[in-house]
Amino acid sequence: MMILPCLKSMTWVMENKNSTPANKVAVINLKLQDYTKTPAGESEVKFTLSRVTLEPTLRSMAYISEQLSTPANKVAVINLKLQDTETTSGESEVKFQVSKDTLGAMLRSMAYIREQLSNAIEPKQDNLTKRPRK
Structure with a gap:
């Protein structure tokens, strides 16, 4: 049996936070x-x-x-195929194993990331709706 790296942690940051949902991206960092x-x-x-x-990944x-x-x-063994501008083939592959609990935590994180990616920009100030009508 082949021993693969295990997922140790997953962190992420949002980029283009104040952009439209179509332009937002999450930068995922996996520690194996x-x-x-x-x-x-x-x-x-x-x-x-x-x-x-994110959708097909989820x-x-x-x-x-x-x-x-x-x-x-x-x-379970997860095999990620990543588009990679630094390799000659243009893609790289990462394989690692996860337990049910680890995968559950990843799924919760991914669901949260999906929310963040889907959120439209909140209007800065919308005083008209907040003022009581006289």
């Missing part, structure tokens, strides 16, 4: 723990998700989560 290296090594993967790319992760509900399935 690799136990095959001695001492155990840690690597980082960064990528961006827009509203368009669907796939929700499906994987369902598969992990089966007692026989203890861990």
Whole structure:
């Protein structure tokens, strides 16, 4: 059996926060723990998700989560294909394993990110609606 890195943590920041939902992106940062290296090594993967790319990612992760509900399935392997301008092929691949709990936490984060990406800009001031009518 192949031992793959495990997801250690996931953080993100929103970019173009004050932009329209179509232009907003979330920059995701995954920290992976690799136990095959001695001492155990840690690597980082960064990528961006827009509203368009987040939807299929969420669907796939929700499906994987369902598969992990089966007692026989203890861990799932996630394989991310990333468009990468720094490689000659134009894409890179990241594989790591997750447990049901870890994936659940990822899904909650992704759902929150989706909300943030979907939110339209709040109007700065809308005094007309707040004033009591005389």
